[in-house]
Amino acid sequence: MGNILGKSLKEIVHFMQRNELCWCGSGKKYKKCHADFDERISEIKYNAFKGQVRPPKKIINNKHDIEMIKAAGVVNDGALDLAASLIKPGVDTATIDDAVREFIESRGGYPSCLNYEGFPKSCCISINEVVCHGIPSKKTILKEGDIVNVDITTTLNGYYADASRMFMVGEVSEEAERLVRVTKECMERGIAAAKPWHFLGDISAACGDYAHAHGYSVVTDLGGHGVGKDFHLEPFVAHEGEAGTGMLLVPGMVLTVEPMINQGKKTVVVDSKDNWTVRTKDNKLSAQWEKTILITETGTEVLSS
Numbered sequence: 001m002g003n004i005l006g007k008s009l010k011e012i013v014h015f016m017q018r019n020e021l022c023w024c025g026s027g028k029k030y031k032k033c034h035a036d037f038d039e040r041i042s043e044i045k046y047n048a049f050k051g052q053v054r055p056p057k058k059i060i061n062n063k064h065d066i067e068m069i070k071a072a073g074v075v076n077d078g079a080l081d082l083a084a085s086l087i088k089p090g091v092d093t094a095t096i097d098d099a100v101r102e103f104i105e106s107r108g109g110y111p112s113c114l115n116y117e118g119f120p121k122s123c124c125i126s127i128n129e130v131v132c133h134g135i136p137s138k139k140t141i142l143k144e145g146d147i148v149n150v151d152i153t154t155t156l157n158g159y160y161a162d163a164s165r166m167f168m169v170g171e172v173s174e175e176a177e178r179l180v181r182v183t184k185e186c187m188e189r190g191i192a193a194a195k196p197w198h199f200l201g202d203i204s205a206a207c208g209d210y211a212h213a214h215g216y217s218v219v220t221d222l223g224g225h226g227v228g229k230d231f232h233l234e235p236f237v238a239h240e241g242e243a244g245t246g247m248l249l250v251p252g253m254v255l256t257v258e259p260m261i262n263q264g265k266k267t268v269v270v271d272s273k274d275n276w277t278v279r280t281k282d283n284k285l286s287a288q289w290e291k292t293i294l295i296t297e298t299g300t301e302v303l304s305s
């Protein structure tokens with residue numbers, strides 16, 4: 001049985017596998033979907049010393065998955081737009097949180113932060129020295145000169161999109177404005193460095209090198225993450241590191257780029273009372289911008305901003 005119709009047994013088995021449904025769940029035959037993709041990955045030589053690894057198949061999204069994440073992103077961006085319209089002196093952060101929840105739910109979604117591991121509100125609102133995970137409250141009133149991060153994640157039909165924006169309340173100090181601007185530029189440089197068939201460390205280096213060049217520190221205890229079919233997936237996205245290291249970036253991966261940049265030192269502390277609020281240890285200002293991005297065949301596509 002070494003040859004059937006001119007084909008070796010090995011060739012027949014390979015042929016049958018290529019005609020099976022693709023592992024990505026697209027419903028297409030493997031040969032018409034991810035066969036060439038897998039072949040390209042198998043040909044790449046990895047440097048274990050640099051921690052270079054293949055991405056697990058479970059985090060590669062098919063066309064349907066991507067469209068669903070995009071739909072969640074549309075609602076998420078709408079919620080961020082609504083939050084932007086409410087940022088002004090005298091507004092309490094609970095009012096913003098309530099509006100975000102109502103907006104997302106009115107469009108058939110769910111505010112993913114609500115009850116996530118016990119988090120009590122629908123979004124995170126972090127002011128000045130608060131790095132992230134600030135809990136909205138009627139007692140927290142925005143005032144002139146504040147810099148504010150609003151971080152929202154939306155679940156829609158089982159898919160997630162995650163983004164945050166910085167806002168300046170009225171007139172802010174030159175130092176605060178510069179931190180907000182440079183942090184956004186860090187994120188943009190990180191996204192520009194996210195290229196298919198390159199490595200995760202390229203994002204880290206682009207963000208971190210730019211922050212350090214401007215005299216800022218990068219929070220390393222927290223970072224970005226895979227997102228889409230769940231709130232938090234592989235890989236962990238550091239915003240400081242070495243280019244050419246870490247996980248291979250391939251088409252179909254969806255992740256967040258969300259540098260947290262500090263005016264002072266990078267050390268952070270978690271509030272012992274609520275076990276959520278993360279602050280700079282030296283009480284100096286911090287800023288964060290975040291977008292959900294898709295790795296495509298040619299570069300990246302922003303799915304939520």
